[in-house]
Amino acid sequence: MRDQFETVIGLEVHVELATSSKIFCSCSTKFGQKVNTQVCPVCMGMPGALPVLNKKVVDYAMAIGLATNCEITKNSRFDRKNYFYPDNPQNYQISQLYFPIARNGYIEIELEDQKKRIGIHEMHMEEDAGKLIHDEWEDASLVDYNRSGVPLVEIVSEPDLSSPEEVVAYLETLRRTIQYLGASDCKLQEGSMRVDVNLSVKKLGSKELGTRTEMKNLNSFKAIKRAIIEERNRQIEVLEDGKQVVQETRRWDDNKETSYAMRSKEEAQDYRYFPDPDLVPLLISDEWIDQIQKSQPELRGDKKKRYIEEYKLPEYDADILTQSKKMADIFEETLQWCRQPKKVSNWLMVETFRLLKENNMEPEDIRFSPENLGKLINLTLDGGINNTVAKEVFEEVFYKNIDPEAYVQENGLKAIDDTEALKEVIQKILQDNPKSVEDFKGGKEKAFGFLVGQTMKVMKGKANPTLVNQILREIL
């Protein structure tokens, strides 16, 4: 039965822009500060306070618009969206309804073997709301307005998506593009990127769209995928029971893996949008658009191409390293310390990604300095340390950002290349393990491995394995 339905999904993505001040006042946007310390009469909605637009917000919004193939609206304007809620001190949110900054764009997503173009209906600039904290002791809520007035863009896609995989591919592509532009760090967990999923189902091949619901409170790609599957199934069940899907906003509960209706259409707000008289219209010139276009940073496609041409990296490496702007930055900065692109790439693709995965971290969470990684690689290249030791030292670099040169020195980890000293140790081991020596001479390669292992053990892993192999073969 389920196969007879298709899913239609459109996304509304809110992204917090990386400005240092708010959209309409000069309060700081810094995250995690003491409550209500980054506020002023404007962002607390005091009567008579007047908003003044932050130019950088328009620059970033245009940069995102251009990078997503949108048309920039030359006569753009702000509107008031009216509603009462304590996180919104003015009783209206300044947003854009009639003339959003950008429209009619698209993003190309890569699926397993094909590409798909996902339309962007429009993108508008608006202000964020404050934060409500539930008071455990009193039957009340507390409001912190530090986030009130932080600049956002909302990117509204066309309903061109049809599966969780496509949704995640779209979001990853969008996030990467915005991160490359430096317009936002786009962290789902911290709320600098928020995704609302509009979903409906319809009979296979039917032209008519079904009634859609809007899903909120999705804090990870995993939650988004799960919520899409659950909501699709829920709507199909409703329809198969002969009932109607109700147009409503639902809240995803990630612990219970289910959603519940937040408010129904009956009590839905009438936002009474109208042009904000406190803000004059924007008139965007061709020169301004040109200037933004010219200062766009190198985006992923170009970077990937350059890695292959300039650094002679395999396409596979270039693809993985450029998946996140942060990883690409670390790669390029490490090259300042160690001019061997392929070696640097290997350390990032193997050891770094291994530890990221083990710790459930994103490249954005990396704290070590490229200088320390570069130094570590250099130590392995000039034979200062062997690979086993290098991996151990790398963990120290990864977790504590230690200086590998000093660390190797202090802990006496330098590889031992002294042939005479090694010979002595090996002679002793051969005497202690006559059985293995005999086995090896009888043709058992395994016994050789055992003897190498014994040597490394005695040398506490500091011997140069190539040298150990060589000496062992010589003696035997």
Added chain:
Amino acid sequence: MTEKITDETMDYVSILAKLSLSEEEREEAKKDMEKMLNYIDVLQELDTEGIEPSAHVFPIYNVMREDESFEKDTSELLKNAPKEKDGCIVVPKTIGTEA
């Protein structure tokens, strides 16, 4: 002149404005709103053929500031709040009715 404002409209507008009006206040407000609508009817008699719709009366565009943030003295701001606790403004409980 204009269509009279119905009681239903008054109820709806009261809900949107979060106002509970007494019978007298309601009648007063109804009269005021009718006056406003009548005034708009007068404005609508103007011939606006060929005139671009505008959101502003002055031809001023692009009033913007640079992206600079400043430390501000916030000590006085919370004094406007009816109730304060731990540096926050206390409001009626909102959990479960989130917008």
